[in-house]
Amino acid sequence: MLGVFWAEDGGLPANDRGLAYGDGLFETILMVGTRGTLVGYHLDRLVRDAGRLGIPVTRAEAQDVFARATSHYGHSRADTRWVLKLILTRGAGGRGYRPDPDMTPNLLVSASAAPPGVPSEGVAVTYSRIPLTVNPLFAGIKSLNRLEQVMAARELSGDVFEVLQSNGDGELVEGTRTNLLLHTTEGWITPPRDSLAVAGVMRDWVLERLEARGEVVSERPLLSEHITGPACRAFYLLNSVLGVVAVRNLAGQDLPVDSGLATICDPLETLE
Incomplete structure (x- = not known):
């Protein structure tokens, strides 16, 4: 089970552990329209490193959120470059460092403009x-x-x-x-x-x-x-x-x- 939040709808709850303790991780994916670069690498790392932190998320869940995000943001951006950001946290609730073992992870999804290209001369x-x-x-x-x-x-x-x-x-x-x-x-x-x-x-x-x-x-x-x-x-x-x-x-x-x-x-x- 994964709680999915969209940045433009208000973002994560105020008591989210990602906000309180930095208890989570993130990915930023370069997109062109509805397609992304190195998507498999990004989603594999998200799931693998979440496992290292003891945050339960499956590859299928990550893939599903990516597909929803590309549909949500990508179609209005046609062939333009933009950046998809996925912030995964352990979840919301509780006070103090010790997390609830039954906490539901949260995933915040946002989109932003891609940065300008870098000069070829270095x-x-x-x-x-x-x-x-x-x-x-x-x-x-x-x-x-x-x-x-x-x-x-x-x-x-x-x-x-x-x-x-x-x-x-x-x-x-x-x-x-x-x-x-x-x-x-x-x-x-x-x-x-x-x-x-x-x-x-x-x-x-x-x-x-x-x-x-x-x-x-x-x-x-x-x-x-x-x-x-x-x-x-x-x-x-x-x-x-x-x-x-x-x-x-x-x-x-x-x-x-x-x-x-x-x-x-x-x-x-x-x-x-």
Whole structure:
């Protein structure tokens, strides 16, 4: 059983645990009319990570809500791009941290305009002063607990597109809304999955595409000197709504730009 709420009808109850404690997770899906990109990846992650949090939702329920949402919002948007957001919470009711084991999960559904496209010549990024801590128990889950990303995003200004967050060991982990991928003379490097606050579906899909092409992909700690060193061929940000974003400048240092990955991995190929 799943309670479904539509944002324009008033949203979640005031006593929802997602509002009170960040007790839930979310997905944002790039849509074109009534079709979405990487839909299977998004819904699989929603169900899988909800299970990790002990929130009962089935793949069939998630698929049904997606179908209802595309009908509800998509037909009036024709072939335009928009973003579907699904917020799943443990449910409403009770006081205190301990949840009722018989609580009914709630799913809030909303639609918004898609952000503008990113320039093919690349974007400028810099380092965040806000460190990123990842509890191993929740690594990779796109939970509602995103305060570190919110505070880091406040550092964005001018033409800075993204800020990169590091862990306590000084290793680059991810951006406020993006996963990181570096192309070097020896292959591809991306931070290990178990170090990530959010393991993005675009990251998963791109790595699968690269490995299918026979590319050497390594999940290992990423340091700033790897990006700014002579072995760097290109540095990318990955996001399921924005796609593959080439970085042209990191904290004032110009980087080589190669937009080829965006051609190889175009999320619009995954519309379903």
